[in-house]
Amino acid sequence: MSPLDDLRISVSQSGENSEVVILRLDGVIDTLTAPQLDKVMTRLLQQRRYKLVCDLSGIDYVSSAGWGIFISYIKEVRENQGDLKLVKMQPDVAEIFELLEFDTVIKSYDDLNRATYDFDGQPGVRLQPQAEPAAVATVSLLQPPIESIESHATKISLSITKPAEPAPSLEDKILTLVQEDPLLRISEIRGQLKLPRLGEVKVSRLKIFFVLKKNRLLRLRSRCLFARQAGKSF
Incomplete structure (x- = not known):
């Protein structure tokens, strides 16, 4: 793995009684580096640290595996009166974040201090289960009869088979x-x-x-x- 494809994680503390953990991430979060982030997050939760802020100002790319790490920890931290917040995403990363609509699940901020102080008395966005769409009945319509050509007393039925277009x-x-x-x-x-x-x-x-x-x-x-x-x- 080249230095450009590496993930570097530094951990610091902030907030009252140092209860907020700030993870500064640099590099990329992809299939190869996501387990590294997962290991750090697991260790923090084992230490009962549930107020987490991830500073993504140094992240150039986040794959689906990377987003999956963040999403997978949301439920546990919020069940323990904590939250997971993302801060200072670069434009390309933020665009994918919004396209995937993770902004409806995870709070994001432009300012690190605001994300840190926002833990006081403000619960995060809660995941809501999506209702399954109602079943739609499909009605099969009968094909219209094939037109025939009548010439004098003779009726000739034409049956033209067109090649089916691929769906x-x-x-x-x-x-x-x-x-x-x-x-x-x-x-x-x-x-x-x-x-x-x-x-x-x-x-x-x-x-x-x-x-x-x-x-x-x-x-x-x-x-x-x-x-x-x-x-x-x-």
Whole structure:
């Protein structure tokens, strides 16, 4: 692992009675380095340190594995009257954070002092279980009868078999939605996929994230450029 791909973690304390733990993170948080962060977080919780602030000003990239580390500890720290807060994310990191809508789950701040003092009497955002969408009944419509051509007294039935068009894949549907509106967030894309016009598809947010990542459409600028280029092709 090169120094540029490493993760460096420094731990300090702040707040009244030094009850707030500040983790300064530098480097990248990906599949290789996420276990290192997980180990530090586990140790802190074993020491009953539940008020945590992660300073991400030195983080250049966070993968899905990295975000998973933060999300996995939210429930435990809040059950113990604590919280986990993220501070000073770089623009590229913040954009993915908002695209994945983790801002509805984890509090983020631009200022370290504000995040530290915000522990006093202000509980964090609580995770709310998502209700399963109501089942939708699918009604199968009968195909209209094939038209016939009548010439004199002879009736000839024409049966023309057209090659079946392949059904659009999930990836195709997601890319279509991005073309139509590059400003859609992941939950909005997920909601659109449930509509009849796209086949009432039920899919997780993470699956949509991976499709966007595969097509290099995680950044808003990339999605806008993709939509513009798709519009010119028509």
